[in-house]
Amino acid sequence: MHLTLEFGGGLELLCESVKFHNVNVDLPKGADKLSMRDLLAWVRTNLIKERPEMFMKGESVRPGVLVLVNDCDWELSGQLDTTLEEKDVVVFISTLHGG
């Protein structure tokens, strides 16, 4: 499944400072759809190059990270259970505190 992933707010530093990633993610064995839960595991294995604890906590993202699926907060689409579709855009953004 082709997806566009974007990292911001400093999270891009965990994947070699690359903000935009066009990726092709295989469906989990035996599954007919890809969930955000699956994608997070995939991202952790394939894109996060350092300090995974700065990205994830348990099977979800760490506190302070917003996840957006097609410009919409993943809380509105079922969080980890959100089902992804071809060409979806998923954004991971760390909240900023500076000023």
Add this chain to the structure above:
Amino acid sequence: MESNGGGASPIRREIEALKEEKARIEQRISVLEAQLQEEASLALQQQQNDGVCNGFCPSEISSVDANLAHGLSADSIYRYSRHLLLPSFGVQAQSNLLKSSILVVGAGGLGSPALLYLAACGVGRLGIVDHDVVELNNMHRQVIHTEAYIGQPKVKSAAAACRSINSTIQIVEHKQALRTSNALEILSQYDIVVDATDNAPSRYMISDCCVVLGKPLVSGAALGLEGQLTVYNYKGGPCYRCLFPTPPPTTACQRCSDSGVLGVVPGIIGCLQALEAIKIASDIGEPLSGRMLLFDALSARIRIVKIRGRSLQCEVCGENTTFNQQQFKDLDYEKFTQSPLSTPFLRAESQFDPHFQNEHSNESLQKLKLLSPDSRITSKEYKERIISGEPHVLVDVRPELHYKIVSIPNSLNIPLASLEARLPEISSALKEQEKESTGSGANLYVICRRGNDSQRAVDYLRNKGFDLAKDIVGGLDSWANDVDPNFPMY
């Protein structure tokens, strides 16, 4: 004529005194003008209520107050004419604005442009909270302050700038750090709150306080080349805690003083904060509630995303919450977020990594004490050793980006993150020094920006067999303070 050095300081003092007096007089004038305006509009209302103006009575009213049912004075009409001509703004919105009160917390990178626009646009009463003083390294982004105010309170500087733009509105100075002990009292005096602070505990505290008091909150943040903006607690919308119920780890909370920020980025977010506050105050348009604006300066992208609504489970604004003013007062936000509300004199350090602070919770803002005194020397002692010609190697463990800004001559830059891989370089540098000193051992010193990472490096080096490694207490900060006052600090 000979110039007399002693003559300058009384003159400066007098200038200062006169400036203060001028500010006091200006403040008094603006209060009186606001009073006058209020009385005029009350009188007009009275007149209308009495029916004096019904029908034709041209001889009884002057041409000035003829059609001023909105309460705007002739000067106000002229001053705000470009607002009044806007079909989607007009007299009603301007009149709403003039009757509104807005509090800006923080007169820094976000607060500077926000305050300038809020003062200019005619917010009736504008409050400023800040406890900090203006510093030279603020000037590139905190555009409300001028060089003349370096060393003076930001509140005073910002208020003077606002008054010089608009002497007809009321500017209120709150020269104090916002705490749970004073937040309720200060925030309750305003209709709208603008969060222009720079740290996580302040953001939780301000949001909670706004929920308790029922005030809309315009929240902005900026760091590096990115910015974020949204409106919380507005007409049933989410609060900060609905979005971020659990505070992030301190290692993910970066500060502009460590990670840097391009000046114009908070400028843009601060302007947008002013805009959202103006929309709420004047009751026009759709405020950015339930949505968030994400700004990426490098790729020139602005994205507006839909965020969750008010969370029924929110501990502060949710359905079954019992959170009240007393609980707010009792909450320790520094403990809750594991980071300090403000650190004007304690400097932060995050040299281990240019972006994320180090692992140990919150220690980056304190002085780390990892090493025993015999593993450390002061910057003055180090200076003596240079003068005595002692054979040694100085390793600077700051990131390369920092090293390029300024460094001590003849030091070797090996960033802490790559120390492990570059140990052989240290060994060969030491051997070189030993050769020159005809056989006797060479010492190894380690320095960083403020003296925390150098301790970590020495701890590591000693474990790897570099038994002579010592760190320089307080890093380049103390070198600049105690040894070389001309050494540039950043």
